[in-house]
Structure formats: structure tokens, C-alpha cells
Amino acid sequence: AQKITQTQPGMFVQEKEAVTLDCTYDTSDQSYGLFWYKQPSSGEMIFLIYQGSYDEQNATEGRYSLNFQKARKSANLVISASQLGDSAMYFCAMRGPPGGGNKLTFGTGTQLKVEL
Amino acid sequence: DTGVSQNPRHKITKRGQNVTFRCDPISEHNRLYWYRQTLGQGPEFLTYFQNEAQLEKSRLLSDRFSAERPKGSFSTLEIQRTEQGDSAMYLCASSSLEGQEKLFFGSGTQLSVL
Numbered sequence: 001a002q003k004i005t006q007t008q009p010g011m012f013v014q015e016k017e018a019v020t021l022d023c024t025y026d027t028s029d030q031s032y033g034l035f036w037y038k039q040p041s042s043g044e045m046i047f048l049i050y051q052g053s054y055d056e057q058n059a060t061e062g063r064y065s066l067n068f069q070k071a072r073k074s075a076n077l078v079i080s081a082s083q084l085g086d087s088a089m090y091f092c093a094m095r096g097p098p099g100g101g102n103k104l105t106f107g108t109g110t111q112l113k114v115e116l
Numbered sequence: 117d118t119g120v121s122q123n124p125r126h127k128i129t130k131r132g133q134n135v136t137f138r139c140d141p142i143s144e145h146n147r148l149y150w151y152r153q154t155l156g157q158g159p160e161f162l163t164y165f166q167n168e169a170q171l172e173k174s175r176l177l178s179d180r181f182s183a184e185r186p187k188g189s190f191s192t193l194e195i196q197r198t199e200q201g202d203s204a205m206y207l208c209a210s211s212s213l214e215g216q217e218k219l220f221f222g223s224g225t226q227l228s229v230l
Contacts, residue, residue: 004158033217035218035219037221042223043205043207043223043224043226044221044222044223044224045159045207045209045219045221046221047218047219047220050218091158091159093158095217101147101164101166101171101172102147102164102211102217102219103149103161103164103172104159104161104219105161106158106159106160107158108156108157108158109156109157109158
């Protein structure tokens with residue numbers, strides 16, 4: 001079974017600072033994918049970044065980067081130059097190997113608040 | 117390029133009533149998923165379709181829940197004899213079979229059972 005653990009229920013960061021949101025995962029699969037989604041108060045889940053288990057480079061998407069440490073089974077999200085609009089709930093999620101239907105297992109989320 | 121659309125956005129119902137939600141995925145996406153999210157939790161997988169075939173159902177999906185995707189386009193999720201424990205956000209997502217297979221989510225239907 002797959003499990004995602006997010007140990008930070010809430011985080012505060014000052015505008016323009018960088019922030020790291022933690023995510024650890026547990027799986028016995030060799031092939032898997034890791035995702036981060038942002039959920040603002042409107043409710044929609046917005047895709048941020050993806051890391052495949054065989055990707056050698058850490059994924060980056062604009063101000064988002066994923067610090068992937070496979071041996072430690074961690075996939076932390078780094079947001080650089082935080083903006084007020086980054087205030088939202090952030091979820092780490094895992095996809096199983098191909099053929100498993102691509103359903104995602106989510107963590108409990110981290111509420112990020114960006115302050116002036 | 118329209119995203120995933122869900123209707124209604126909010127639904128308030130009395131315990132014991134039936135409710136139906138609709139999801140319109142991104143048009144070229146083959147896969148469609150239903151998730152349920154309760155307060156303070158991440159979304160939990162309920163079921164998914166590939167085209168019109170329902171390929172997997174979670175144990176969370178009791179006999180009172182039924183989902184359909186009759187023509188491989190939009191999908192409906194029906195809950196019969198609603199219970200207060202059914203109160204949650206119901207999220208729909210779709211994906212293609214190509215690339216990262218990332219899921220695109222709708223804004224959800226917030227169900228409140230009184």
C-alpha cells in the first residue's frame with residue numbers, strides 16, 4: 001500500500017522568502033510518480049510539479065522545485081520568492097506504477113500562509 | 117481550452133434523500149476519476165473510468181454510491197439515501213493516457229447532509 005505523510009499542518013512565510021513543504025512517502029513499488037497540488041480556498045486542485053521515480057534530476061517548474069531524495073523517500077516542495085497568492089493548502093500525492101489506473105494517494109496537506 | 121467542470125457547486129440535502137452530481141472532463145481525456153475530500157484531509161479515491169468502463173472502485177464506495185460514464189464523456193455520481201457522514205467535497209478529475217498522466221481537477225461539489 002502507498003502512504004504519503006505531510007507532517008506540517010501549517011506554515012508561515014514572509015513574502016519574497018523561500019519555503020520548504022515536507023513530504024515523505026512509503027511504497028514497495030519501483031516505478032511511481034510524485035505530485036504536488038495547490039488547493040486555494042476556491043476548492044480546485046491545481047497541479048504544480050511532477051517527479052518520476054526514475055528521474056535523475058530534481059523537477060522544476062518556475063518558482064517551484066521538488067527536492068527528491070529517493071533513499072530517504074522524501075519529495076519536498078520548495079517555493080522560491082513567495083507571493084501572497086501562494087497562500088493555500090498544498091498536497092503531496094503519489095501515483096503507483098503504470099497499469100494501476102493512475103489514481104493518486106494524497107497526504108493530509110500543509111496550509112501555507114504568506115505574510116507581508 | 118475548458119477545464120473540468122462540476123455541477124452543482126453546492127448541494128444541501130436532507131438525510132435520506134438522493135443526490136446526483138455531474139462532471140464534464142476535459143474533452144480529449146480518456147480517464148475520469150471521482151475523489152472525496154473531508155475537512156482537514158486530502159482527497160480520497162472513490163472510482164475511475166477509462167472511456168465508459170468503470171475499472172476500479174474503492175472500498176469507500178458503498179452500495180449507496182453509483183457512478184456512470186455512459187458515453188465516455190461526462191460522468192454522474194449518485195448517492196442514494198444520503199447520510200450525514202456523506203457530507204464532503206466531491207472532486208472530479210480527468211487525465212489523458214499520455215505523458216505524466218497528471219490529473220486535472222474540477223472545483224468540486226460541496227455536499228451538506230442535514
